[in-house]
Amino acid sequence: MSSATMTAEQASNYDSVVSKLAGNLPSIPVLVNDMMKVVSDPGAATFALCDIIQKDQSVYAKILKIANSVEFRKGRTDRITQINDAVLRIGSENVRRTLLSTSVLDSFRSDENESKFKLEGLWLHSCGVALASQLLSERYDEELSDQAYACGLLHDLGKVAKIKFLKKEFLSEVKFTDKNNCSLWFAEKALGHIQHDLLGSMIIEKWGVSPIIEKVARWHHTYSKGSRFLVDDPKIHKLIDIVMLANHMIKELRFGNSGSAEIEELPSGFLRRRRMNEEEYISAREAVRMQIDAESENLAILLKG
Numbered sequence: 001m002s003s004a005t006m007t008a009e010q011a012s013n014y015d016s017v018v019s020k021l022a023g024n025l026p027s028i029p030v031l032v033n034d035m036m037k038v039v040s041d042p043g044a045a046t047f048a049l050c051d052i053i054q055k056d057q058s059v060y061a062k063i064l065k066i067a068n069s070v071e072f073r074k075g076r077t078d079r080i081t082q083i084n085d086a087v088l089r090i091g092s093e094n095v096r097r098t099l100l101s102t103s104v105l106d107s108f109r110s111d112e113n114e115s116k117f118k119l120e121g122l123w124l125h126s127c128g129v130a131l132a133s134q135l136l137s138e139r140y141d142e143e144l145s146d147q148a149y150a151c152g153l154l155h156d157l158g159k160v161a162k163i164k165f166l167k168k169e170f171l172s173e174v175k176f177t178d179k180n181n182c183s184l185w186f187a188e189k190a191l192g193h194i195q196h197d198l199l200g201s202m203i204i205e206k207w208g209v210s211p212i213i214e215k216v217a218r219w220h221h222t223y224s225k226g227s228r229f230l231v232d233d234p235k236i237h238k239l240i241d242i243v244m245l246a247n248h249m250i251k252e253l254r255f256g257n258s259g260s261a262e263i264e265e266l267p268s269g270f271l272r273r274r275r276m277n278e279e280e281y282i283s284a285r286e287a288v289r290m291q292i293d294a295e296s297e298n299l300a301i302l303l304k305g
Contacts, residue, residue, distance in 0.1 A: 013194060017161050018202050046087050049095050053083050059102050065301045066090060066098060071294065097134075097149055101127055102302055104153055118257065119163060120303060125256030126153050127299055132246035132288040137239070139284060140274075144212060144239045151216040151243050154209075158200030158217070159184075159259060169193050170259075177260040184260040185221045197221050216240050220247060223270050241274060249285045255292055 053060050060083060066072065067086035068079050080086050087095050105123050133152030137145035162170040176187040188195050201218035205211075215236055219228040223244070225237050250256065251263045271281065 014199055014202055017165050017194065017199060018206050046084070046092055049087055049092055049099070050083050052099060053087075053095070059099065062102060062302055063087070063090070063095060063098060066094075066298050069297050069301065071297055097130070098298070098302065100150055100153055101130070101299075105302060119160065121257030122156060122159060122163075122259065123256070124299065124303070125250060125258045126156055127295075128250040128253070128255040128292055129153070129155060129243065129246045131291050131295055132249055133243050135288055135291050136242050136246055136284060139287065140242070142238050142242060143235045147210065147212050148239065148242060150210070151213050151239060152246055154200070154204060154213055155217050155220045155243055155247065156196065156200065156258065157203055158194075158196030158198070161199055161203060162194060162196055166194065174259055177262055181262050182260070183262050183264055184258065187260075212236060212239065216243050220244055223267050241270070244270075245274065245284075246288070249288050250292075252285065253289055253292065 053063055063083060063086050064080060067089045072089055080089060090098075101123075104126070130149045130152035133148040134145070136142075137148035142148070159170070173184055173187040173191060173193060176182070176191060177184050180187070180190075182190075185195070185197065187193075197218055197220060201214045204214040204217055215228075215231055216239055219231065219240050220243050222228050222240075225231075228237065228240065231237060231240070245266075247258075248263070248266055251258060271277075276284070
């Protein structure tokens, strides 16, 4: 189903959830767009990142913790106390990813400790897909690699909206996946519920975030390029493929919780399009696993707050 083929009632249901979530998550579009701009000149990037960090004491503290973590201290005994030094030690790209992940984490926090589905687990899944998307886009020299991390991080934003505002519906989908050994996306379609991929793309579009991120969120479950309406740029098709591949690998690695334990097989035609044989797939997945392991301490720091 595309937004163009929805009935008036369906469109109203989607619009209602979009409006509710957009009003509760005002910081993400600003920060995502800011981060998309901080990519080229290292000097300018460092200055801009420090300026953003200094506006939020919580983020400031997390960046300092990461700069003083085992991964970045590398045996040194000196502890960093200044944000400029922290950015230089960590590197502007790592700081950029941390800022994006921290901003999005606030929207993934669970309000109910007894909730059957923890949003923090979905955040970890999304961070895993973001890290994998970045690594894979660079491994295969994709032209839109600077957008890959944000695309991976926000690909399941529609699930956040459903958990916050359509929790009974979402939990019924999780139950359906357990009973029928299927994906959450399949459960949504089978039950006639709101689809998280379409919902997420509508939220991103409403916020005015990058249209590339919006398209990736919309089609990250659609393998056929011919079925991805209004996507004409082959670079965007490749980026959608990368996020789909990353999503699959992160599920196989059991990192975080996407809402479904079922892992569907990748279509053989999809792997041929990516020019991937089994050996290359296993090699790429191992590289992703190593990246996740390397980032685990940093993610734990962000999650603990």
